[in-house]
Amino acid sequence: MEYLELNGTKEGLSAAVDDMWVLNATYLVFYMQAGFCMLEAGVVRAKNAKSIIIKSIIDTAIGSLLFWALGFGLAFGNADKASNPIIGTSHFFLINYDNLSFFAFQWAFCATSITIVSGSLAERIHVTSCLVYTIAMSAFIYPLSAHWVWSYNGWLRQIGTNGIIDFSGGIVVHIVGGCIGLVGTYLVGPRIGRFDSDSGKPKPLPGHSITLYTLGAFIIWYGFYGFNTGSTLGVSGGRINIASRSAVTMTISACASCATTLLAIKIKSGKYDVVKSVNSLLGGLVSSAAVCSIVEPWAAFIIGCVAAFVYLGASTLLLKLRIDDPLDSSAIHFACGVWGALSVGLFSTQENLSLILKRETNVYGLFFGGGFQQLGIQLLGIIIVIVWCLFTSSILFLIMKKFHLLRIEPTKELVGIDIDHIGGPAYYY
């Protein structure tokens, strides 16, 4: 993302080819909305399927409108180096802005980040509260993180030798989405019946359709190719090689993560677990987001294997802490996002890093002898973004809780949101 020439001249055929690449990637990223929608619909119970779908639709539609109106300006306004490192201040409503393909791509990223949250909050919150956090995220929380990490004058971009490296949104999209989801799900509390009221042991509340779930995961995987390879923002000037590398490393990392979980669970419990394996696959994709363009394939393999354990550990930890995340969104996006962002400081090679930065650099992955600096910067950036999300989203959710806008009443939760709020169930067979 944007390490590559964003503001370069847009002339001639190669510019056209670059934009074409970005547009195609944008479509793929938008298509991830379909994937998330199916994933989430499959994992909730049938009585709540419709409500989770409407949340998906709301966050895409409303989120897009607000990002167009405000978010993009706050994130990428005044991208010349002279301006404000904290917040962008121009191009609201796309006024005086021409690079529409770049805008569309960023837009799709923002929609992805928002939609991650709705997974964590599934099956028990008001549709209205979904509206509220969508507005807050797309107009304020997400754009500022994006500005800090991705805009030329963002302050996290400017620290250290290389600045923070987040190739395609491991921090900006996944950590932000996952972290806000985690705060939300903690404050909302577990679904009724998720933890035994006496012993506190978790009880499974299986989703209504693994088929939809898997379909969703495959669509997300498909869309992820746009997500990760589109972040080169073009193909000319050797960027296609970066894109090819990203495609290969993300595939390897996703598959390694999936296989690891599959076998680990088989060895431990004697069964194959589809849901956990697929989640782990997504975790592998997420952990590749920040780092895919700057690692070798074998490093991607290791990153994927570790991501599996990061996901499994986080998922188990959440249950221990009695935090109920229906989709494991925070384990997937938050925990694996953090791991991916850290792995930049561990596995990035000098050659690849120089390639995406377009200049020689002496600071690179720890395991290749590049020193601790990049790892430190990544860690700092992650902490900053987490603190920012924790702070803003806690305020947001607490206010909503105060006004009883957050969680639906227990009786309605037992009946299902669909009947009461959305006017009927999702299925009639």
Next chain:
Amino acid sequence: MEYLELNGTKEGLSAAVDDMWVLNATYLVFYMQAGFCMLEAGVVRAKNAKSIIIKSIIDTAIGSLLFWALGFGLAFGNADKASNPIIGTSHFFLINYDNLSFFAFQWAFCATSITIVSGSLAERIHVTSCLVYTIAMSAFIYPLSAHWVWSYNGWLRQIGTNGIIDFSGGIVVHIVGGCIGLVGTYLVGPRIGRFDSDSGKPKPLPGHSITLYTLGAFIIWYGFYGFNTGSTLGVSGGRINIASRSAVTMTISACASCATTLLAIKIKSGKYDVVKSVNSLLGGLVSSAAVCSIVEPWAAFIIGCVAAFVYLGASTLLLKLRIDDPLDSSAIHFACGVWGALSVGLFSTQENLSLILKRETNVYGLFFGGGFQQLGIQLLGIIIVIVWCLFTSSILFLIMKKFHLLRIEPTKELVGIDIDHIGGPAYYY
């Protein structure tokens, strides 16, 4: 569409890039078939799911074969200015025709137009009658409209200063499909049980799966990016900027339309309505089809908001008139298509219009001071196409009705088409 150099020489790198763009877009438009198929399957009752799918698939297959054999020749044969403004007369069976990517793209458009019709006629017509109207549409009705509006020598293309403007099929695809569907559904009559036999009040016949419905809508949205941006027919010569603009404006217009309906219904009835919101999203996409390349983002926002009310109004009006359109296809494609085609005359800016026409023009959107001419031409074109569709499709459906080919018997309708005609139900759980 085709305002851009269609018959330009196809040489060198930029021609390759252009073709690549068109091909990718073609694939996306074909993929919309999957979207329509799921959309329609989700909105019918389970007992008719299989029949609607077979209709969707048949119209793609048969329609493609006939458009290859006859339709394309009638629509785009002899595209030099000297020839016939009413009907094309060459290149049947692709004989002596080389620009296969252009053909494939047009092909996918024709398939889309046909598939719109099957939504209106769902749950009560013979599979055979689907065959008949598919043949008529792909070989005759659609190609002639396409010739008038899109071919260089089409007569609607030649009137006035700019000729009729229909960038990517708001008139040719959506009005044609929607109008024929409307005629069909009127002549077939409502489904049994749709209107109370005493009071005449409409009763809901909910579809069997909102999940499939939403999946379909998301796939259509995804495919629409190919539909609208592919109509530049290339990326070289600045056309990529037109494509980027189209992608942005169509997204804004879809999201605005969706959000408007969502909130309007919430305010009016206190509930969120998934089906209507999603329909409205599609309505927003449809209304952007004719106009997406020539408006500013803020105008797209307005077009989207109005499209929501156009859709809702048309849908209510149909029910008042006791016309039962199971998918609201005619409200979405016909009404919003008309609105989109008219909005060309209202919102198109001089700069953008000159860009797609490749020459300076003094006639443009009314709201920008471009006078009434374009609006008048659009209106004329819309009326001509509607009259053409009304005329041909009425004859077609009336003949089928005469021979009892149109509607299945009431007993079979109550049991479901699948059991009787398609050899068993769609689901075994």
Next chain:
Amino acid sequence: MEQFSMSSSSDEASSSEYSLEYYMDTSWILDAANLVFFMQAGFGMLEAGMVRAKNTKSILLKNVINTAICAISYYCLGHSFAFGKANPNSFMGFGNYFLMDYNHYAYWMIQWAYAATATTIATGAMAERLQLHCYILFTLVQTVLIYPFVAHWIWSQNGWLFDLGIVDFAGGAVIHIVAGITGACGSFLLGPRIGRFNQDSGKPKNLPGHSVVLMSLGAMILWYSWYGYTAGASMGMTKNRVIPASRVSVVVTLSAATGLVTVLAIGKICKGHYDLVKGINGLIAGLVSSTSSCAYIEPWAAIVIGFIGGIVYYASSWALLNWLRLDDPVDSTAIHLFGGCWSLISVAFFATHGRVRNPEITLPGGIFYGGGISLLWVQLVGMVLAILWAGFLSAIFFFTMDYFGKLRVDVDTELAGLDNSNDGSRAYTFD
């Protein structure tokens, strides 16, 4: 595939690595690879719809396994055996293990996606009764030992069938025949599902899948991704390669449509109603029928090929079931093995356009264009060798598994559904 000599262009890539042509070609390959990958979703939904609800979860798991394990094993060894650059010989490739010293990542992407497709198709035939760990082992065997060799022979510039001038544009032999025959072997050794044949009369009974809707979704996704699958095999857009890519798109659509219509018509004539399940299979058979030839034929030939492909599918499906008693839950043998064979043979009759991938051999033109039957012999040799190689190796594998009792699930599990025993819970919960 490679007839436009991908590997040679990557040799000269060092000179042209920073040209716009190179960027465009690579981006074309990457886009196509994404689409080919998306076929996994298509096959996943298709197969999930065709099995009974009690086995849905296991079939989904199977598809995830196929994709994931295939990526890892193809990354480690498979790609080297198929396209490794060290020690070139006509039998197999060496070198570039773990993608070391290998730069053409986009090429790896699309080849991996092809390999994953071959694995997924094969395992579909064994649905509803294979033990789950067999899917993992089979994926390893398929992507390391079986598939790469055939791919090397036909697609690599050193392959011996390549030298003979075999024409297989997008993998009628490499993918469909290999996948079809391995699946058939597995399915045959597994034996039919319980209840598939009447115990007394031996007549086949229908075991309908649980959702035709999912099936159709899968077929539509396949149709979509097939464009990337076939057009991507041009391996680029420049140097006039966009022309075959356009041709491919048209041809594939026509043959798919004809396949569907043919099978629906046969069903309507024989059974009196439209058979959607068979029709969808006919659609896929139509797609498969043109894979080898799609860059070389005229649109009208696509119609003929699709028409015959539909008949081949319908007849072979009936014959396999009634004569061989082969119970293939997703009909993948009839579609992919016989469809793949037909696609490979049909090239010899209809080919007219383009040039063969081996630049030293000019495509003689099909028999219908007076090109003589030399090409037909080459195609037949390729077909037979692919069948023998893949059939032999996969038979050994399945025999071994069977010998150790690791092949088929026990009767109780099969009756209860694989989901209930292997994965813990059902795929669907509507309460």
